[in-house]
Amino acid sequence: MSNQRIEKHEVGGKNLLFSILLNIIITTAQVIGGIISGSLSLLSDALHNFSDVLSLAISFMAHKLSRRKASLSQTFGFKRAELLAAFVNALTLVIVAVYLIYEAVLRFFNPVVIAPTLVIWLSALGIVANGLSVLLLKKDADHSLNMKSAYLHLLTDMMASVAVLIGGLLMKYYQVYWVDSLLTLGIAIYLIIVGFDLLKKSTQMLMLFTPEEISIKEIVREVHKIHGCGKLHHIHVWHLNEEELHLEAHLDCTDDISLSQFNILLHNIEDMLYEKFGINHVNIQPEFKKIDPKNFIVQD
Numbered sequence: 107m108s109n110q111r112i113e114k115h116e117v118g119g120k121n122l123l124f125s126i127l128l129n130i131i132i133t134t135a136q137v138i139g140g141i142i143s144g145s146l147s148l149l150s151d152a153l154h155n156f157s158d159v160l161s162l163a164i165s166f167m168a169h170k171l172s173r174r175k176a177s178l179s180q181t182f183g184f185k186r187a188e189l190l191a192a193f194v195n196a197l198t199l200v201i202v203a204v205y206l207i208y209e210a211v212l213r214f215f216n217p218v219v220i221a222p223t224l225v226i227w228l229s230a231l232g233i234v235a236n237g238l239s240v241l242l243l244k245k246d247a248d249h250s251l252n253m254k255s256a257y258l259h260l261l262t263d264m265m266a267s268v269a270v271l272i273g274g275l276l277m278k279y280y281q282v283y284w285v286d287s288l289l290t291l292g293i294a295i296y297l298i299i300v301g302f303d304l305l306k307k308s309t310q311m312l313m314l315f316t317p318e319e320i321s322i323k324e325i326v327r328e329v330h331k332i333h334g335c336g337k338l339h340h341i342h343v344w345h346l347n348e349e350e351l352h353l354e355a356h357l358d359c360t361d362d363i364s365l366s367q368f369n370i371l372l373h374n375i376e377d378m379l380y381e382k383f384g385i386n387h388v389n390i391q392p393e394f395k396k397i398d399p400k401n402f403i404v405q406d
Contacts (some may be wrong), residue, residue, distance in 0.1 A: 109221045111264050121246065122166045122256060125239035128161045129260075132235050138227040143221040145270070146213045150206045150290045155232070157186070157202045161195040165256040172252075172347070183243045184311070185347045186251030188361045193308040199262070199301030206294035213287040225274035232267030236260050251308060255374035258300050266293045312346040317351065320383060322402055325353070328378055336360045353379060354389040360396050 136152035139145075163298075168191035171184040239260045247257035269289045276282045316322060320343055329338045336358035343353050359368070372390060379385040 121239075121242040122162055122169065122253075125242060125256070125260060126159060126162045126166065128235045128239055129155050129162060129263075132232050132263075135231060138229050139224045142198060143224040145221075145287050146209060146276075146290055147227045150209065150266070150293060152194060153202060153206070155236075155263055157198050158263055161191075161198055161259050162256050164191045164194055165252050167191075168252055169250075175298060179317065182346065185350070189308055189311050189347060192251040192255040192304060195252075195259060196301050196308055198306035199259065199297050200305065203297035203301060204293040205346075206290050208298070210290040210294065211406045212286065213290070222278035224341045226278065229267045229270035229274055231272065233264055236264035236267060240264055249348075251304070251311070255304055255308075260298060261404060262293070262297055265296065269293055282304055285404060311345045311348075314342075316343045317345060320351075325379070325383060328382060329357075329375060332371070332374050334360055334363065335369075335375070337400050340391075340398075340404045341402050344384060346387070350381075350387055350390070351385045352387040353385045354391075356391045356393055356398070357395075358393045358396065358400065368392050 133152055133155040136155060138151070139150035140152050165188075168184075168187040172189040174180075174184050176183040183379070240257065243253055243257045246253040246256075269292060273285045273289045276285050303391065310318075322341055322343065325341070326338050330334050338355050338357050340356040341353070342355070343351070346352055359371070361372070372388075372392075376388045376389065379388055
């Protein structure tokens with residue numbers, strides 16, 4: 107089994123911890139302000155911020171767990187912890203969004219007069235604090251699905267706070283109170299869109315699906331071009347985590363070669379798979395005229 111060396115961006119946890127503290131402050135302020143002002147959009151923003159506190163805490167714990175070393179009882183360590191965190195965070199985004207839609211529809215039929223000045227100041231606080239958190243996590247978000255889930259929570263929070271600020275200004279100067287519910291609906295719809303995409307990606311990885319960018323047929327064609335390779339079959343390709351792309355398969359060799367000769371053949375296959383497909387873990391079972399199914403995909 108090969109383990110190709112790849113350049114890795116070291117994702118840190120300090121920025122996450124700082125973002126958690128910021129969101130606790132924002133959530134507390136917005137809950138109090140939402141109750142006093144009567145603003146549903148401010149309370150919805152607070153609820154979203156609270157879900158951020160939970161999601162960021164999950165992301166932080168998963169980040170720490172994923173760094174633990176493998177052991178006899180946990181041979182992969184906790185490398186999939188961050189995928190689980192991304193799945194949970196994406197699911198909370200969608201659940202929160204559905205609840206916000208329910209509350210917004212109720213408010214449409216039961217309008218409430220809102221104190222806009224408090225809404226304006228607290229939404230401005232949310233923009234500043236979430237904006238800072240977004241900047242802290244932006245670089246890490248490009249290298250980790252877990253960090254991306256945390257980043258998206260914070261980015262949508264910042265956008266929600268902008269929407270709440272606009273709503274507060276409209277309510278203060280034009281007495282357009284129904285805009286509070288309308289903005290809540292807009293925030294919820296956006297949450298569903300970004301949450302579903304992240305949920306789909308994390309689910310595909312957790313279910314060990316073949317990555318969308320990988321073509322099994324193309325892999326087979328390239329392996330078959332290498333001298334000494336017969337039929338590649340019983341193929342599995344999956345992500346262990348975002349950094350590790352695995353392939354395992356059976357290879358029917360064209361000749362009855364020695365183990366040292368197979369080592370050379372395997373090295374050629376590993377190099378090709380890494381260079382052309384980014385596969386950095388390869389486990390191939392050699393065979394010679396073995397009687398077994400030779401299909402690319404075999405239900406084991």
